[in-house]
Amino acid sequence: MTGQPELAQAGVAEAPVKLGVENVAISYDETTVLEGVSFDVREHEIFGIIGPANAGKTSFLKAVNRMDMFNSSMTVDGAIRFNGVDVRRVRNVYGLRQRIGVVFPLPVGLPMTVYENVALSPRLRGIRRKADLDVIVERCLRRAALWDEVKDRLDSLGSLLSGGQQQRLTIARALSQEPELLMLDEFSIAVDPVTTMRIEDVLKELKQEITIVLVTNLVQQARRLADRTAFFLGGQCVEVGVTEDLFTGEVKDSRTRDYVEGRFG
Numbered sequence: 001m002t003g004q005p006e007l008a009q010a011g012v013a014e015a016p017v018k019l020g021v022e023n024v025a026i027s028y029d030e031t032t033v034l035e036g037v038s039f040d041v042r043e044h045e046i047f048g049i050i051g052p053a054n055a056g057k058t059s060f061l062k063a064v065n066r067m068d069m070f071n072s073s074m075t076v077d078g079a080i081r082f083n084g085v086d087v088r089r090v091r092n093v094y095g096l097r098q099r100i101g102v103v104f105p106l107p108v109g110l111p112m113t114v115y116e117n118v119a120l121s122p123r124l125r126g127i128r129r130k131a132d133l134d135v136i137v138e139r140c141l142r143r144a145a146l147w148d149e150v151k152d153r154l155d156s157l158g159s160l161l162s163g164g165q166q167q168r169l170t171i172a173r174a175l176s177q178e179p180e181l182l183m184l185d186e187f188s189i190a191v192d193p194v195t196t197m198r199i200e201d202v203l204k205e206l207k208q209e210i211t212i213v214l215v216t217n218l219v220q221q222a223r224r225l226a227d228r229t230a231f232f233l234g235g236q237c238v239e240v241g242v243t244e245d246l247f248t249g250e251v252k253d254s255r256t257r258d259y260v261e262g263r264f265g
């Protein structure tokens with residue numbers, strides 16, 4: 001757990017806890033891939049999670065989003081509280097997922113047009129007027145730094161866009177849910193550096209409105225964006241700290257310094 005001075009330094013001290021993680025362990029069948037993970041993500045914080053492959057980062061996001069429901073081999077122990085309520089006690093998982101948007105590394109385009117990909121969620125929320133949907137679709141596509149490239153082909157299938165465009169479409173789709181918490185898993189894997197920077201700018205703006213958990217293999221991306229960062233390694237959360245501290249050597253565990261300095265991973 002992080003102490004209050006750290007929170008104050010990261011500028012998130014006063015914010016309520018959005019995601020409370022307590023002693024979480026995740027296993028697939030008999031194999032434990034993550035254990036003993038505890039931290040709080042505060043409202044309007046960008047909370048980074050860094051760590052090498054197989055550290056358990058994606059599994060953690062899946063547990064928050066209750067994907068264990070669809071994978072009988074996946075077991076989650078401990079508590080993950082969203083707005084104070086354990087996600088495993090939430091009956092309406094569909095409703096939970098509306099409030100927690102997730103963008104996974106490889107784009108998963110729904111077999112729909114660009115427009116419908118983004119309009120689907122607002123429609124399901126009951127927004128029917130075309131003019132209202134148009135405004136939402138444009139806003140989400142602009143925020144995902146995609147509007148200029150697709151504004152003349154909104155009726156094309158999303159699957160016909162390039163890989164990087166599809167990735168941005170998944171971001172636009174996640175934003176169209178108006179989530180309270182947005183979790184991004186290596187969103188820039190298929191996106192060029194210029195577009196990555198544009199999306200990073202959007203995330204900085206978005207944190208005024210929502211909370212963001214950012215899993216990234218790019219440690220400098222965590223440095224640019226995250227208020228606090230957790231370092232996962234080999235299925236454990238080695239430490240949580242103010243991001244800038246982790247990059248200036250003020251670490252509790254020397255493995256964190258070695259990782260951010262590129263000595264392994």
Ligand SMILES: Nc1ncnc2c1ncn2[C@@H]1O[C@H](COP(=O)(O)OP(=O)(O)OP(=O)(O)O)[C@@H](O)[C@H]1O
Binds near residue numbers: 033059217
């Ligand atoms: N559905 C699954 N069934 C069985 N094992 C899994 C499953 N998903 C992940 N694992 C295992 O869990 C461990 C952690 O994987 P996870 O994807 O959570 O790590 P990660 O830190 O996100 O890695 P990367 O950066 O490579 O995406 C790995 O050993 C992986 O093989």
